[in-house]
Amino acid sequence: MSKNKAQPPSVVHKVIMVGSGGVGKSALTLQFMYEEFVEDYEPTKADSYRKKVVLDSEEVQIDILDTAGQEDYAAIRDNYFRSGEGFLCVFSITELDSFQQTVEFREQILRVKQSDENIPFVLVGNKEDLNDKRVVTIEAAEERARQWGVNYVETSAKTKHNVDKSFFTLLRLIRDKKLQEAALNTQTNKKKDKKRRCVVL
Amino acid sequence: MYELIHMLSDQKALLSSLLETSMLSEKNGGTSEVQDSMKTNENSDNYKYQSLAYLLETVESCPPLSDVPNRYLLHDGKLNKLDCQTYAQTGEVKAFLLNDRFILAERIDKKSSQDKYRFDSIFELEKLAVVNVKDSDKLKNAFQILDFPNTLLFSADSSKQKNIWLEKIDIAKHAIAVKSIEAKLKENMLESEDESYYDDEFDDDNPFRDSPKKSNTKAKTEREKILSWLQDAPDELDVAIAQRHFDEAVDIIEKIRKFIQDNPKDSIFTEYACRIERRESSLVEILMNELKAPPERSVRGGPLFAKRAVSQLIRLGKSSKACQLFLENRSSLRNFNLEQIKYDGVTQSYIQKITGVYFKSLLESGLLFEKAFQKTPQCQSAFISWCDKEIKSYVILFRDRLLLMKANLSTTATCIADARKRLKELEEIGLSFEYLFDMLLRTDFCKLVDECQEKQREIISIDSKHENLWRPSNLQNSQQLTEFEKELENLGFSTIKQYSYDSCFSHLCSATVKFVRNIIVVLNDLEKIKCESIYSSVVNCFSSLLKFQYESYDKIAKEQHELRTTIEMNKKFFKKDLMPFVTNRINKMGIVYNLSV
Structure with missing residues (x-):
């Protein structure tokens, strides 16, 4: 097919949106993708998006998988999580329950990712524009982020506040992790080479 | 198996040809009962069976599929297989959607027009994650299936085609979920039947023995209806909460509760209760936050909204919380109104405005409270003690301001008279606090x-x-x-x-x-x-x-x-x-x- 001949840049970073239902995962995604805010709420099943972005003057592609907060079936959730390289774990600052559930999401992600504590992960407190209805304090969220060793960003999908920041923070984490792993791989390869040489000698 | 299918379809062909001949011989007025039954069968079981047979026929080395009864083909068609990273097309596949499986096969002879495929892979639908890939410049009509470690990207030839795929997959998944619940339900029914077994023995002579059975089946279908409703209830609840249609959300919760109450032994319902519980608590929290929000900042604040939130909380069985928050809300509303009063240099009108705010709040609260908490008399005492606090806070302010402004006797007396008039108004709705007012101010009066x-x-x-x-x-x-x-x-x-x-x-x-x-x-x-x-x-x-x-x-x-x-x-x-x-x-x-x- 002709449309596939133009090869897109090879680096694709896979981001997964997780969080309880109604916290604004899709709203954040749509704001990031198309710079629009959708008021109407419709539960997402699972949508994926791809966009070309410039990350620190390097052109990369971001693949966003917007998952269903309502997905009750763990096996399916595992399948989503396994396909991701980085996670935006979203809660609503106006809903304590959604904040508490981030713990479950974090645990599930770690379980799926073989307890890799360094998995690129950003904790996102959305609906920052509804500050007067805030029930999750910045301190509480930051404390949790500190415990997990992750970044905390407060966003508003409505006003676009910090939306790009949250995505780009995660993208950098993913990129750095990939670079690290690549470096590690070449190292082990070298070691292997050395070993082999030893045997030859 | 393959042979058996052939035998069966041969038999069917024979039968229908026989029927056709008999139809011809009895052109006018012969019964066609047999044929009718044949046709209905064709529409259901046989058709399903045939579709499966078709699959097995066209796909070489396909694993056995007929081992599970009631398995049938839902949809099939050609899909383009794409590379997940680059979106480049890597091939063409024939996909089959069964009611519980998703099968991929590749064309054997690409040049031949014959529909012959070789089995490629099979996925269990229940665990399969399906992702709708939104259209972009590079990619249209695509969807993804994730089943660790496989991630496959497909595109259909048109958006209509893609939507059909997604829709059918969704329907199949939904049916699987319903089925698993039904299975649990059956298990449950068996248990309860065991329990009632001994009761039935005494009814051996009962000539109406059939009727309870009938009602039982009726109850069964009723129950299935309820279950299919329950299946969607959590989603509906989420939507209602997210759209702030709290009344609707409370309706749903109440309905579920009723089912649980009616079937206390049914573990299926209790399972749903667990799923609902989390959402319920988040609903309660949202409602409580609405009430907690300071009135001047709450977009939806004001007595009307508070009233609705309160009635919803009461319906959710949180009457004492509702009561507490309602009263706190009233206090903060009163406080807000109080802050709006500016001293314009005239002590008397200033004090009278303060009095007005307090007593208007008390009067309004009294009326609202009576309406909202009609059915929960246990909250009455909380309200009375709240009134008590309000009056006390009023008296303190009243005294301080009069002292601060060094009001003369005349002004003070007028303000007292004004307060007394308001206290009388309160008495009309059954709240008498004049004694408290007098008691608190007695020494000041003297x-x-x-x-x-x-x-x-x-x-x-x-x-x-x-x-x-x-x-x-x-x-x-x-x-x-x-x-x-x-x-x-x-x-x-x-x-x-x-x-x-x-x-x-x-x-x-x-x-x-x-x-x-x-x-x-x-x-x-x-x-x-x-x-x-x-x-x-x-x-x-x-x-x-x-x-x-x-x-x-x-x-x-x-x-x-x-x-x-x-x-x-x-x-x-x-x-x-x-x-x-x-x-x-x-x-x-x-x-x-x-x-x-």
Whole structure:
């Protein structure tokens, strides 16, 4: 097919949106993708998006998988999580329950990712524009982020506040992790080479 | 298996050809019952079976599929297989969607037009994650399936095609979920049937034995209906909460609760209860937050919204929480209204505005509370103690502000009268707090009376030093005298004319007239306070003032001999007119006391 001949840049970073239902995962995604805010709420099943972005003057592609907060079936959730390289774990600052559930999401992600504590992960407190209805304090969220060793960003999908920041923070984490792993791989390869040489000698 | 399918389809072909011939022979009016039944079968089981057979026929080395009963083909078609990273097309596949499996196969001979495929992979639908890939410049009509470690990207030839795929997959998944619940339900039914088994034995002779069975099946379908509704309930609930249709959300929860209540032993329902619970608690939290939000900042604040949130919380069984939050909300609303009041330099209107805010809040709260908490009388005491607190907070503010602004007796008394009027209004809706108001302010009232007495005594003692104040009043002309007479007559002194002489004089000296006027002002003010606790202070005040004034007469008479007649006349007025007048007024206030000097 002709449309596939133009090869897109090879680096694709896979981001997964997780969080309880109604916290604004899709709203954040749509704001990031198309710079629009959708008021109407419709539960997402699972949508994926791809966009070309410039990350620190390097052109990369971001693949966003917007998952269903309502997905009750763990096996399916595992399948989503396994396909991701980085996670935006979203809660609503106006809903304590959604904040508490981030713990479950974090645990599930770690379980799926073989307890890799360094998995690129950003904790996102959305609906920052509804500050007067805030029930999750910045301190509480930051404390949790500190415990997990992750970044905390407060966003508003409505006003676009910090939306790009949250995505780009995660993208950098993913990129750095990939670079690290690549470096590690070449190292082990070298070691292997050395070993082999030893045997030859 | 394959042979068996062939045999069956052969048989079917034979049967239908036979039927056709028999139809021909009985062209007019033969029964076609057999054929009818055949057709219905074709539409259901046989068709399903055939579709599966078709799959097995076209796909080489396909794993056995007929091992699971009721398995059938839902959809099939050609899909383009794409590379997940680059989106480049890597091939073409034939996909089959069964009710519980997703199968991929590749064309064997790409050049031949024959529909022959080789089995590629099979996925369990239940665990399969399906992702709708949104259209972009590079990619259209695509969707992804994730089944670790496989991630496959497909594109359909049109968006319509893609939507059909997604829709059918969704339907199949939904059906699987319903089925698994039904299976659990059956398990449950078996258990409950076991329980009722022994009961049935006694009914052996019952001629109506059939009827309970019938109702049982009826109940079954009813139950299935409920279950399919329950299946969607959590989603619906999420939507309702997210869209802030709280009433709707509460309706859903209530409905689920009712099902659980009706079937206490049914573990399926309890399972749903667990799924709902989390959402319920988040709903409760949202509602509570709505009530907690300070009214000036809450977009949806205000009494109307609070009222709705309260009624929803009550329906969710959180009446005491609702009550507490409702009252807190009312307090903060009152506080907000209080903050809006600005001191404009007029103490009286300022205090009256404060009174207005408090009592309007109390009155409104009382009415709202009565409506909202009708069915939960246990909340009444909380409301009463809230009122109590409100009144106390009001009294503190009232006292502080009056003190701070050094309000005079008149202003204070007017404010008290105003508060008392409001307290009476509250009484009309069954809230009587006048006793509390009086109790809290009793000492202040007494102090007020005492202070007033002090002030008047001071005036008298200063006046007693000005001897010209104790001379007969010269009103210059008869006209002014008449006016003077009229004034005192209007005040209640009908005998005033007998003290007039020489068409422009009155025996009543300025000091007396001033005293009369002051006393009347004090009377008017103290009358407004209307508190039994101050009666003794009031009596004390007047008797002391009268006495003090009377003593002043004697003192002046002693010092100023030429004024003796005038003083006598004034003493006469004092004893005959003023004392009865004051006694009368005091009695009217409810104090039975005879003043004397």
